[in-house]
Amino acid sequence: MNIFKLSIKNIISKPLNSILSLALLILGIGIISLLLQLNSLIKTQMDNNLKGIDMVVGAKGSPLQLILSAVYHIDSPTGNISVEDAEEIKNNRMVGSSIDLLYGDNYKGYRIVGTEDKFLDLYNAKIKDGKKWNAPFEVVVGAKIYSKLNINLDDELVSSHGLRETGESHVNQSFKVVGLLEPSNSVVDQLIITSPQSIWDLHDEHDHDDEDHEEHHDDEDHDEHEHDHDDEDHDEHEHDHDDEDHDEHEHGDKEITAMLIKFKSPMNIIQFPRQINENTNLQAAVPSYEISRLFKLFGFGIETLTYLAYLIILVSGFSLFINLFNSMRERKYEMALIRTLGASRSQLSVMVIFESLILTISGFLLGLLVSRLGVMFVSSLMEESLNYSLSSLYILNEEFWLLGLSILIGLISSLIPAIQVYKMNISEILADE
């Protein structure tokens, strides 16, 4: 037996006394820790997917939507842009490299992206089994998808139009799985990747039966015709004639959904996007800028919630103080007895402080546990709606700060009860019986 064990026994013997303070503390610590975790996880996840992308070019619309759809693949595309327009931007001397993206179809909710080989390098994604896509309708599947849907090499996938599972199926054509990717901890894990040609082919057949036909007669097409007078485009024209998309060609040209661009020099990030937005019918968005804007929007909510959580912690400290104060009064004969057995004043005070600290530190640990469960819960929600997931069991630096806060709360709450016990007049208490 020692003072520490005595403190533990005291807490355990009357669990109801401390349960409210403990619950409040767990709630407060849990909320703050959950917010910290989510903030850091989402930031890392977002930053991971942002590497090597200075600018995204797509159709006019919301810049944030363009970023969310082209970089994170969690929103609908803003529209399509013509290959000619994209070419023009690619040829600009400020552009270092670019990657075309075509999306708008899914397989069981997971997005199918038509893109170039470079796309994999951007995320450091490597083929685990099989090979890269080559011929039309060959696909490579991200790690999360094949492990979740149990997809193997040579499986045939029938895609649906749109970004939801419920979209109309492309029944005439299916994709063949030729490769599986290693987990890369980036957005690639939740994508199905194929060549741009596959998407074009898929939609040519599809569009025939569609009212899309009329759309192609719109003003866009007039532009195309003018372009066609140029030599360059003419060649492509001829070439395409031999292809199977004969019809498509007569009405317009191939389109892509968005383009990821890396500049030659980071300096261009200021001027170039503005030029595009002002002088062309395309939209350029800078991901780092849009994401920090998004976080600012979130930030207000997070801040409010954090203050609320601190308030809860404060209340838990107050409740802990009251419960210690009452408990000391209830146990005054016990205290007097322990003193008559030879314990010093400070030993009793230490016992009170221990009782308080044991509660706040276990509150901290349980709060951390709650926040981890919270992360799992939020992750499962995101997985369901966005096919995105988060996981982390790291302890953040800010959480060590929370441990400090819990200890501080424990010390402050027990200060007055400890002094009260220290100053206790044992003779008076014992004579009172």
Added chain:
Amino acid sequence: MIKTRGIKFDYNNQVFFEFPDIEIKTKENLLIIGNSGIGKTTLLHLLAGLLESKSGSIELFGKEISNLNSYQLDTFRGENIGIVFQRSHFVNSLTVKENLELAQFIANKKDNNRIDTILKSLGILDKSDKKTNQLSQGEKQRASIALAIVNSPKLILADEPTSSLDDENCDRVIKLLKKQASEFNAQLIVITHDNRLKKHFKKSIKL
């Protein structure tokens, strides 16, 4: 050897007590008898070092306790004095045995054999793992005697140990106290208003 000279005490300059001198030799027991309100508990607390006398001297086993500071007094009390209160007090979150272990920890005298010896001698060894509030009144009194003697004190102070008991139990308790005191080589001072105890003591003082 227990010796007091001219002890005086007052509560806030309103209630004054002057106590007769006490002197008992080694192995002697003492009965201090007096009516309510005459300062019996005050005297016991003075002897135990729970109160500080305003004047006079209290010498226990060669040590003048009024010269000790608060911390030394606590240590001295833990090592040398066991107190049996009128009403039994325990640490309620602990079992009988754990209470005794706590007492040993405080006096820095860990000895599990002694705990069993004492509980056996008091006839409550089978209650050692019970919480103290599960004990009967008689068992509680035995357990509180155990708590007073677990650290082998040289002096056992008992405050009204028999006041609420019938004749038969009064007899039983005082015999038990005397037996434990002699068995474990302690001197016993009982402070009471209970005249029934007179026949059990050779030496007594009236306040």
